[in-house]
Amino acid sequence: MIATAARGEDLIELRGVTKIYGEGQATVRALDGIDLTIRQGEFVAMMGPSGSGKSTCLNILGCLDSPSQGSYRFADVQVEHLSLDQRAVLRRNFLGFIFQGFNLLNRTSALENVELPLIYRRMTARKRRELAMRALADVGLADWADHTPSELSGGQQQRVAIARALVGRPKVLLADEPTGNLDSARSKEVMEMLVEFNQRQGITIVMVTHEPDMAAYAHRQIQFRDGIIEAIQ
Amino acid sequence: MILWEIYLLAQRTILRNALRSSLTMLGIVIGVGAVIIMVTLGSGATVKVTQDISKLGSDILYVRPGLGPHGPGGVRAASKPFELADARAIENSVAGLRAVAPTADTAGQAILGSANRSTTISGVTNAYFTVQGWQLADGRFFNDAELKAGKSVCVLGQTVQKELFGTVSPIGKAMRVGKISFKVVGTLQSKGASTFGQDQDDVIVIPLRTFQRRIAGNTDVRNIIVSVEPGVSTQAVKTDIEGLMRERRMIKAGQDDDFHVRDMKEIIDTFTSTTTIMTALLSAVAGVSLLVGGIGIMNTMMVSVTERTREIGTRLAIGAMREEVLLQFLVEAVVLAAFGGILGILLGLGASVLGARLIGVPFIFKPGIVALAFFFSGAVGIAFGYLPAQKAAQLDPIEALRYE
Numbered sequence: 001m002i003a004t005a006a007r008g009e010d011l012i013e014l015r016g017v018t019k020i021y022g023e024g025q026a027t028v029r030a031l032d033g034i035d036l037t038i039r040q041g042e043f044v045a046m047m048g049p050s051g052s053g054k055s056t057c058l059n060i061l062g063c064l065d066s067p068s069q070g071s072y073r074f075a076d077v078q079v080e081h082l083s084l085d086q087r088a089v090l091r092r093n094f095l096g097f098i099f100q101g102f103n104l105l106n107r108t109s110a111l112e113n114v115e116l117p118l119i120y121r122r123m124t125a126r127k128r129r130e131l132a133m134r135a136l137a138d139v140g141l142a143d144w145a146d147h148t149p150s151e152l153s154g155g156q157q158q159r160v161a162i163a164r165a166l167v168g169r170p171k172v173l174l175a176d177e178p179t180g181n182l183d184s185a186r187s188k189e190v191m192e193m194l195v196e197f198n199q200r201q202g203i204t205i206v207m208v209t210h211e212p213d214m215a216a217y218a219h220r221q222i223q224f225r226d227g228i229i230e231a232i233q
Numbered sequence: 234m235i236l237w238e239i240y241l242l243a244q245r246t247i248l249r250n251a252l253r254s255s256l257t258m259l260g261i262v263i264g265v266g267a268v269i270i271m272v273t274l275g276s277g278a279t280v281k282v283t284q285d286i287s288k289l290g291s292d293i294l295y296v297r298p299g300l301g302p303h304g305p306g307g308v309r310a311a312s313k314p315f316e317l318a319d320a321r322a323i324e325n326s327v328a329g330l331r332a333v334a335p336t337a338d339t340a341g342q343a344i345l346g347s348a349n350r351s352t353t354i355s356g357v358t359n360a361y362f363t364v365q366g367w368q369l370a371d372g373r374f375f376n377d378a379e380l381k382a383g384k385s386v387c388v389l390g391q392t393v394q395k396e397l398f399g400t401v402s403p404i405g406k407a408m409r410v411g412k413i414s415f416k417v418v419g420t421l422q423s424k425g426a427s428t429f430g431q432d433q434d435d436v437i438v439i440p441l442r443t444f445q446r447r448i449a450g451n452t453d454v455r456n457i458i459v460s461v462e463p464g465v466s467t468q469a470v471k472t473d474i475e476g477l478m479r480e481r482r483m484i485k486a487g488q489d490d491d492f493h494v495r496d497m498k499e500i501i502d503t504f505t506s507t508t509t510i511m512t513a514l515l516s517a518v519a520g521v522s523l524l525v526g527g528i529g530i531m532n533t534m535m536v537s538v539t540e541r542t543r544e545i546g547t548r549l550a551i552g553a554m555r556e557e558v559l560l561q562f563l564v565e566a567v568v569l570a571a572f573g574g575i576l577g578i579l580l581g582l583g584a585s586v587l588g589a590r591l592i593g594v595p596f597i598f599k600p601g602i603v604a605l606a607f608f609f610s611g612a613v614g615i616a617f618g619y620l621p622a623q624k625a626a627q628l629d630p631i632e633a634l635r636y637e
Contacts, residue, residue: 064550064630085554092552099634103547107249117551119238164551 011171011204012038012061017070019056019227030056032227033070040171043198043205045215048224055176057224058208062095062174063087075171092120096165096173096203100180102157104149110136110160111145117168135167136160139193155186159193166197173197175207179214191217236564239557243565246537247572254569257533260526261573261613262580265606267519269581270588272602275512277585277594282504284595285427286497292331293364294471296323296457296478298492312491313482314453317441322481323457327473329465334360335454337444343437344409345397352393353436354410356444364460372404372419375440379418383442388419390434410437413447467496526573527613534566534621545625546633559626566618567611574610578603 019031031053038044046054059065060072063079066087072079074090082090096117104113114132123131136142139159141152149157158178165173175194179187195217198205207218215221223231247254298312320335334357341354355361359374370391379386387410394403403417415437424433445452461470471494478492538545545558582598589596 059631062550064634085556088549088552088554091550095552097550099547101543101635103543103550103634105544105547116548120548120552120554120557122235 009040010037011040011042011075012036012206013071013073014057014060014067015071015073017057017060017067017072019053019060019065020068029227031060031067034227034229036222036229038204038206040204041198041202042220043195043218044207045218045221046206046208046224047210047212047215047221048230049210052224053227054208054222054224058174058176058206061172061206062097063091092117093168094171096168096170098158098161098165098173098175098178100177102149102154102161102181104157104160104164106150107148109146109148110141110152110163113149113160114164114167116164121168131167132163135163138166138197139163153186154182155189158182158186158190162190162193162197166201166203169201170203172204172206175205177209178207179209179211184213187211187214236560239561239564240568242561243568246565247569253533254572257529257569258526258573258576260529261523261570261610262526262577264519264521264523264526265574265577265610266581266584267522268516268606269578269602270585271512271515271519272599273582273585273597274588274592274594275508275515276597276599277589278592279505279508279512280597281594282508283501286501286504292461292463292465292467293497294459294461294467294474295495296459296474296492297455297495300489300491300493314451314455315457315492316452316454319478319481320454320457322477323459323474326477327459327470329462329470331460331462332360332363334358334364334458334460335441335456336361336458337441337449337453337455339444339448341410341437341448343393343397344411345406348397350393350396350435352390354444354448355436355438356441356448357438358441360460361438361458364458367424368422370420370422371402372417374419380440380442383440383446385413385415385443385447386418386440387415388421388438389417390421390436390438391423392432392435393437394420410439411448415439467498471496523609523613526610527570527617530566530569530614531617531621533569534562534618535624537565538562538621538625541625542628542633542636545628546630546636549628549630550634555626558628559622562622562625563615563618566622567614570610570614570618571607574607577610578606581606 014034014036017031017034018029021028021030034053034057036057046057048054056065060067063082066080070080074094077090079087079090105116111129111132114135115128118128118131133142133145136145139162141156141159141163144152144156149160152160173194178194179190182190191214194205194207197203205218207214209215221233222229223233296315298314300312315335317335320333324330324333336355336357338353338355340351343350343352358380361367362374372388374388375386378384389403397403397408398406403420406417407414408417409415421434421438427433441454459470459474461467474494475490479490482491484490548558549555582603586596
């Protein structure tokens with residue numbers, strides 16, 4: 001379905017992407033004709049005040065939302081032409097998500113949380129376990145595999161979430177304010193981990209944040225304002 | 234996601250919320266249990282009735298004046314009664330009979346000193362004891378002289394004997410029926426309550442002639458009980474008797490009978506259909522509680538979907554298809570309902586074993602109704618789980634992810 005793009009090639013291309021919410025008088029143009037290209041292996045931070053369109057853009061990139069107008073190419077697939085299920089398949093195979101609120105399943109062990117995406121890939125239990133253990137080891141939580149989220153600190157929870165996002169070796173990691181709920185020490189830890197995955201495994205990262213300190217870890221910072229890209233640094 | 238994974242997931246979720254799950258299941262448990270109990274005890278009662286009636290003799294025909302069938306009482310007042318000659322005619326001209334017992338009975342007062350009891354007075358010949366399967370406890374039946382002459386002798390049922398004589402042997406003693414003095418010649422072994430709840434032992438049996446002369450004051454025979462030889466078709470005998478009686482009672486062709494001949498099968502059928510109707514009615518009531526149980530499941534699943542909105546959002550984000558989410562919640566509802574069904578079946582069978590013992594009917598295991606109850610509870614799970622599952626699958630992942 002998707003040819004492997006070598007590091008440095010264009011992986012994501014948005015052209016004239018517009019997202020309109022509501023109807024008639026009450027319409028809101030959350031995105032107003034965005035053009036954006038992200039290369040394989042890039043680490044991009046999207047910044048901007050709330051309501052500027054950065055989250056909408058992330059949702060579109062994550063195939064959770066579809067643009068009202070414009071085109072979205074992911075590798076060699078035109079995403080706007082895909083059905084809901086096809087987008088689900090694209091998500092499960094090529095995208096990883098981490099969220100501000102971690103979104104781990106309560107009362108479910110770290111290991112099982114990490115296994116979750118692999119279940120939807122119809123992987124056997126043994127294979128799932130093996131990959132999930134390795135992913136937990138990668139984020140330094142091999143010893144915490146049997147603990148439930150409530151037994152872990154916030155930083156540890158976000159690391160479990162990172163392991164869950166990366167266990168299936170996705171092309172792109174989409175992070176929605178991953179440090180929003182963490183103190184600065186834990187934030188630093190998480191960011192260094194993301195940088196490491198980006199450098200070592202070549203995973204493309206798109207991160208929404210409003211903290212300049214965190215955005216500084218990225219190669220490029222994209223400033224959103226009122227639904228358009230104000231600046232790219 | 235393969236079904237097995239989904240099942241394991243559902244099972245884990247259900248066990249994790251053990252209390253809520255069991256409360257949710259309770260409706261189904263009670264519904265299924267009640268259906269099982271009703272049907273099992275109902276068929277037990279049917280079997281019991283059938284057995285009891287065949288104990289009286291499945292090869293027995295009752296010939297009565299009047300129109301039947303109107304249950305054991307019947308309408309006979311309006312029609313001409315039989316006479317002893319009718320019974321003799323049947324005995325002489327119908328083939329394949331073991332015994333013919335003409336009887337007549339009435340309510341009467343049995344008195345001994347200050348003790349007295351209202352009971353049934355039956356006038357019979359000795360054939361009666363054969364066809365009804367009475368055994369002697371003590372003494373003897375009537376002899377020919379007593380029958381022919383209409384002597385004042387009687388044979389007592391256990392209830393009357395105990396009531397009047399207590400533990401003293403009544404054989405050879407005198408007692409009164411109404412104003413007439415009778416000598417007790419025998420006592421009967423107990424038969425207990427009949428299928429229809431009557432105490433069969435509450436009876437005084439006297440010779441038919443004595444009954445006609447001294448009690449009824451006529452020559453009427455109310456009942457002719459015919460016992461058919463083993464291997465002979467009761468249907469054929471019934472037809473023969475009907476033909477004979479029409480002739481004797483001078484009923485013209487095309488005219489309705491003013492008597493009826495009933496065999497045990499008819500009586501069994503009447504009672505079986507009664508218990509069947511009762512069972513069906515009670516099962517319908519139990520079925521309603523199954524539906525209520527289903528609504529309970531729907532309610533719990535709705536709450537569960539709302540509670541797990543974030544989980545659903547997460548699953549959708551990491552690549553679950555909508556059908557997979559739908560299936561997850563549907564399977565959960567079905568597993569809940571099926572667990573409840575299994576529990577209900579076990580509980581119902583257990584209660585049926587106890588209940589059968591308690592009310593004295595045999596325990597009849599009906600695999601059909603067990604299978605039906607199980608599949609029905611599964612179907613309830615699907616029917617009432619679909620809406621919540623649909624709700625889960627239709628969530629917008631973006632909003633679901635942010636849900637607090």
